[in-house]
Amino acid sequence: MNIQLSRNLFLLCLSILIISFSGCKKNKDDKKDKKSSEEVVKVDTIDKKLVKDVKAVKEMFYSMPSPLEVAMILKQAGKDYNPEILNPTKHTSKYVTNKSMALNLGVYTTDLSYSSLYDQTQTTIDYINAAKDMAEGLGMLHAIDEKTIDRLEANVNNRDVILDIISETIMNSSSFFKENDRQAVSTIVLIGGWVEGLYIATQLVGDTPTQNEIDDSELIARIADQKLALNTIIKLMEKNEDDKNIQSVMTQVKNLQKIYDKIEITSSKVVPVTDEETNVTTLKSETTISMTPEIYKQLKKKIEVIRKNFTS
Amino acid sequence: MKKLSNIIFIFIILFAFPLTGKSQCKHFAQQVCKKELSPYIHDGNYNAAILTEGESAEMYKTFYANQNYRIHICGSDALPPIHFQILDVDRNVLYDNKKNKYDSSWDFKAQSSQQLIISLKVKNSEKDTEEPVSGCVAIMIGIKENKKE
Numbered sequence: 345m346n347i348q349l350s351r352n353l354f355l356l357c358l359s360i361l362i363i364s365f366s367g368c369k370k371n372k373d374d375k376k377d378k379k380s381s382e383e384v385v386k387v388d389t390i391d392k393k394l395v396k397d398v399k400a401v402k403e404m405f406y407s408m409p410s411p412l413e414v415a416m417i418l419k420q421a422g423k424d425y426n427p428e429i430l431n432p433t434k435h436t437s438k439y440v441t442n443k444s445m446a447l448n449l450g451v452y453t454t455d456l457s458y459s460s461l462y463d464q465t466q467t468t469i470d471y472i473n474a475a476k477d478m479a480e481g482l483g484m485l486h487a488i489d490e491k492t493i494d495r496l497e498a499n500v501n502n503r504d505v506i507l508d509i510i511s512e513t514i515m516n517s518s519s520f521f522k523e524n525d526r527q528a529v530s531t532i533v534l535i536g537g538w539v540e541g542l543y544i545a546t547q548l549v550g551d552t553p554t555q556n557e558i559d560d561s562e563l564i565a566r567i568a569d570q571k572l573a574l575n576t577i578i579k580l581m582e583k584n585e586d587d588k589n590i591q592s593v594m595t596q597v598k599n600l601q602k603i604y605d606k607i608e609i610t611s612s613k614v615v616p617v618t619d620e621e622t623n624v625t626t627l628k629s630e631t632t633i634s635m636t637p638e639i640y641k642q643l644k645k646k647i648e649v650i651r652k653n654f655t656s
Numbered sequence: 657m658k659k660l661s662n663i664i665f666i667f668i669i670l671f672a673f674p675l676t677g678k679s680q681c682k683h684f685a686q687q688v689c690k691k692e693l694s695p696y697i698h699d700g701n702y703n704a705a706i707l708t709e710g711e712s713a714e715m716y717k718t719f720y721a722n723q724n725y726r727i728h729i730c731g732s733d734a735l736p737p738i739h740f741q742i743l744d745v746d747r748n749v750l751y752d753n754k755k756n757k758y759d760s761s762w763d764f765k766a767q768s769s770q771q772l773i774i775s776l777k778v779k780n781s782e783k784d785t786e787e788p789v790s791g792c793v794a795i796m797i798g799i800k801e802n803k804k805e
Contacts (some may be wrong), residue, residue, distance in 0.1 A: 352727065403705040403713035405795065409720075410699040417720050420802060461801075505699045512686075519682040522702060528785035534701075547684060566720060569756025573718040576771070616750045624724075624763045630720075631768035635783055 368397050399518040406580040408534045409573060410514055411450065412507065414541030415457035418476070421563035425462035429547040430455040431540070431655045438656075442482060443589040446529045447654045449478035449517065450536025457510055458544060465500045472496055472513070479517060482529065487516035526585035533592055536654055538577070542570060543651040546644040558635055567643070568633045571604040596650045603643050608634040681706060681792040689730035689794045692761065696726040696798025704794035709736055712777035715795050721769045726798035728761045729753075729776055732791030740776040747773065 409417070433454050439445045456471035476488040492509060499505035521530035525550060545567050558564050584590045611631045618625040681704045690698050704717060719725055731738045737758040742751040750772070753759050758779075774795055781789055 375728050402707060402711045405703040405713065405715035407701050407703060407715055407717040407795075407797070409718065410701050413699045413720070413723070414699065416723060416799055416801060420722060447761045504697075511698045511700045515686065515698065515702050518700065519685075519702040523679060523682060540728050562722075566769070569718070569720060572769055576718060579716070611770075614744050614748070614750060614770060616764075622763075624765060625751065627764060627766040627770060629766075629768050629770070 404575045411457045411537035413456040415461050417566050420462045423548040433470045436474050436477045445478045445481040446538035450533040451540040454537040454540040457591040460506045484520050488513050528584035528590050542647050546647050568607050574601050606639045682791045685794040689796050692728050693798035696800045699797045704769040707778050707793045708788045709778050710780050710791040715774040718771045719766050726763045728796040730794045735791040736779040736781045743773040
């Protein structure tokens with residue numbers, strides 16, 4: 345037994361040495377690369393420099409609107425709370441595949457965030473439980489645990505604490521998948537949450553807004569703004585385009601993009617103005633959104649179809 | 657049989673090390689960086705990586721009209737200051753923390769929704785060290801409700 349233990353200890357030390365040396369080699373190589381690239385810069389043309397600058401970016405992040413942010417946008421638009429449009433929590437038992445659990449973890453997290461911002465205590469508790477079921481199904485046993493739910497129940501009247509708990513659960517899930525090289529699942533969760541936000545928004549607007557309503561409604565403007573987020577969402581999906589679940593979601597998102605392409609958004613130059621007292625900067629710019637009632641109708645219908653695919 | 661268990665043991669060790677680095681980064685973002693966002697609430701998205709001095713990262717994100725945001729760039733203590741800029745889609749600079757003594761946070765509100773680029777670079781250390789310094793860098797986005805009077 346002792347011999348076995350010593351052998352394992354020896355192997356442990358050996359492994360650490362291998363890792364350390366490979367790290368050292370990489371750093372030395374990095375330094376060498378750094379030095380040689382510095383020499384190259386001196387003779388580079390401007391174009392080559394630009395290529396090098398782009399290559400020098402080690403990490404590229406594409407950040408989608410999180411369920412919490414989506415819910416805040418919905419609340420800001422000033423519409424009344426409507427629980428009828430949310431995905432019923434009793435549907436959790438229907439979701440048994442990784443794809444459906446990931447999509448509906450996002451859907452339920454948006455419903456959870458939306459309910460909490462309108463101080464809907466019991467609904468908030470119901471939706472965190474639904475999200476917990478989906479998270480556990482995906483192998484995340486600690487993203488939302490009993491302690492989280494107890495803490496939420498103990499703070500039902502403290503919205504700041506509730507929002508903090510929701511933020512933490514979103515981060516636990518997103519970091520869990522990234523740590524475990526399941527980036528595709530993390531992206532699918534976010535897309536589920538984003539589509540649910542779009543679905544709630546379009547349901548709150550109603551079926552047939554007039555051109556004046558389209559031009560004046562803050563909520564419709566935010567729905568149209570998702571055209572800007574779509575490019576980022578597609579880039580994020582392309583990072584995992586070999587994943588078959590991503591491929592099927594991507595087809596649906598690209599169909600949605602075809603309708604978004606019909607919406608015209610023009611924006612003036614952005615001018616930052618900082619308030620010296622509060623130290624908050626306002627990015628001043630004017631935006632014009634051109635969308636006809638017909639395009640809105642197509643958009644709403646497509647969102648309904650995608651959401652039905654995700655939740656049924 | 658013993659050989660097999662030894663091979664498994666080595667593999668566990670080899671795979672556990674990178675995971676520990678990632679976990680430490682998550683722990684750092686959760687325990688240290690998140691606090692710096694207060695009174696803004698973290699949007700929940702986890703965007704962090706291990707960077708070495710001189711290395712850079714970029715994040716693309718749409719920020720929505722009339723929402724209150726705080727961008728906080730959070731680096732491990734061991735790292736030199738982090739230089740970050742906020743760019744519009746044409747890469748015009750809207751904010752540069754170099755003009756603000758490398759302040760790690762920036763609060764803003766957009767009049768209309770904007771796709772922005774957060775571009776950051778870990779400065780090269782002024783100390784003459786044998787090996788370049790590496791550490792965790794997290795891009796944290798905070799949001800704050802507009803309280804209606």
